[in-house]
Amino acid sequence: MRQQSGDASVLRRLNSAAILRHLRAAQVATLSELARGARVSRPTAEVIVDDLIAEGWAEECGDEPGDRQRGRPARRFRFRAASRHVAGVGVGALLLRAMVSDLGGSVVASRQVPNHAAMSARERVDAIAELVEDVCADAGLPVAELVAVGVGTTGVVDGAGRVVKSVVLPGWSDVDLHGELGRRLPAPVLVENDMRLAVLAEHWRGAARGRQDVVYLFTENRLGLGLLIGGRTHRGAHAASGEIGRQSGDHWQAFRHLADYAMAVEPGELRTHQQAAEFAVARAEEGDERAKAAVRAFAAHLAEGLLTLVNPLDPELVVIGGSLSRAGDLLVGPIQDYFDDRCLYPPEVVASGLGGECVTLGALRWALDHADQVLFS
Structure with a gap:
């Protein structure tokens, strides 16, 4: 969102974030609804929405059937989920899986490659980074435009994104996965245990x-x-x-x-x-x-x-x-x-x-949660 100098710009950014949050939650809303939701005047909401459209965050909806019979309808706007993207990676015993989704959670590209037990830790980290680059290329996106890359891996993962201990992948213990991927990928990286992300995926899109x-x-x-x-x-x-x-x-x-x-x-x-x-x-x-x-x-x-x-x-x-x-x-x-x-x-x-995609989907959801905090707070 556009940044300006001075106290007015701070208020403007806060109002813009409030309108964007409301639009994202509502999916489709009128100017009056956005103004009420963000507690701003309708003219202020209109100016902000015009800026959001120019910056790609929102778009105006077309007329719905029957609108012309009711007279001039209120302008309606929708959040553009495709304005930003995230990636999710699952590091399993046999496969590396990756997906890219828009901010609505719609998957736009996915890939998988073998994860060989004979790989060294460096080779495996390189393979993960290369997989993220490849799946982003499939989606037509540079990695640098991702809001976040969520990674779910087998093993005990501490709060800093380090694999403290792994008994499934040889040589995977004591690997600073967050730091190593952060040096290879020009996007924020999040690392978490695969099972925690699998249950998160079930809560998001599965049986839970x-x-x-x-x-x-x-x-x-x-x-x-x-x-x-x-x-x-x-x-x-x-x-x-x-x-x-x-x-x-x-x-x-x-x-x-x-x-x-x-x-x-x-x-x-x-x-x-x-x-x-x-x-x-x-x-x-x-x-x-x-x-x-x-x-x-x-x-x-x-x-x-x-x-x-x-x-x-x-x-x-x-x-x-x-x-x-x-x-x-x-x-x-x-x-x-x-x-x-x-x-x-x-x-x-x-x-x-969800089959074998559960961890990758959970990594996507976790990256989306991070995107919500960064973009809409």
């Missing part, structure tokens, strides 16, 4: 919309956890909330039922935990009774582990996310039955519909 207390369980190549308490993601005293994955005993025991089934069906085929799980789920969907039993046993094991968290937290919803959420009721049904039998107030259990 409108819910305040949610437990999110990630089921893929590892197990992870995200908590939404009172509508806010929970970080924990050491920013380690959600890091339950790769605890060897529990991790193996949860997947053992699926791995045993896969080995029994195809003894000569070596599979990772995730591959065995996907194999068993696919066979269960085809009607294989032994596969169904293996998936039910896996679900019961997950439910048993979740119970110690669900009972004291009393969430209203449990979301099963990650690639194994595609199992749907094969996984959700046994967990729901387990809670119904053992919880004083059983939460609803649902499968996520």
Whole structure:
């Protein structure tokens, strides 16, 4: 927004921000509505709106059907979500994903590339920066025009954006991801734990919309956890909330039922935990009774582990996310039955519909929240 010198310019910027906030919230508004919302005179609102249009923040709407029959209609204006953009990045064990969206959350470009375990930390940071540049090029935008780049990564992430500890990606512990990306990208960078961003994505566009207390369980190549308490993601005293994955005993025991089934069906085929799980789920969907039993046993094991968290937290919803959420009721049904039998107030259990994009979408939402604070405060 235009800046001027003196006290008048400060008041003008405050009034402009107030009108812009009101327009963004309303999506479409008349001058009178904007003036009331910002508590300024109508002439002042008109001057400010003209400036916002000139600067690309707003645009005038065309006539709606029937306007001409009612006489001259009031001028209506809408917020231009495409005036600015943000990016979101998900750093997973196998893939790097990136998206660019406008300020309305509409994704305008997306990309993904492999994340090889053999990469050094420097190579991985370089790959993330290159991915952001490429996805921005796809969107026809220079990186420097992004309001923010949100990054969700596996590992314990402190308040400064440093990966304090990672047991999933080799060499990823003690990496100053915020600082390293900040030196490579000409845009503000935000770094957060992937599971916290995954539950944020569910609250924004997934199964947890409108819910305040949610437990999110990630089921893929590892197990992870995200908590939404009172509508806010929970970080924990050491920013380690959600890091339950790769605890060897529990991790193996949860997947053992699926791995045993896969080995029994195809003894000569070596599979990772995730591959065995996907194999068993696919066979269960085809009607294989032994596969169904293996998936039910896996679900019961997950439910048993979740119970110690669900009972004291009393969430209203449990979301099963990650690639194994595609199992749907094969996984959700046994967990729901387990809670119904053992919880004083059983939460609803649902499968996520966001798939592998959950962390990247959460990173987008987090970047959008930052944009709101920077642009509209």
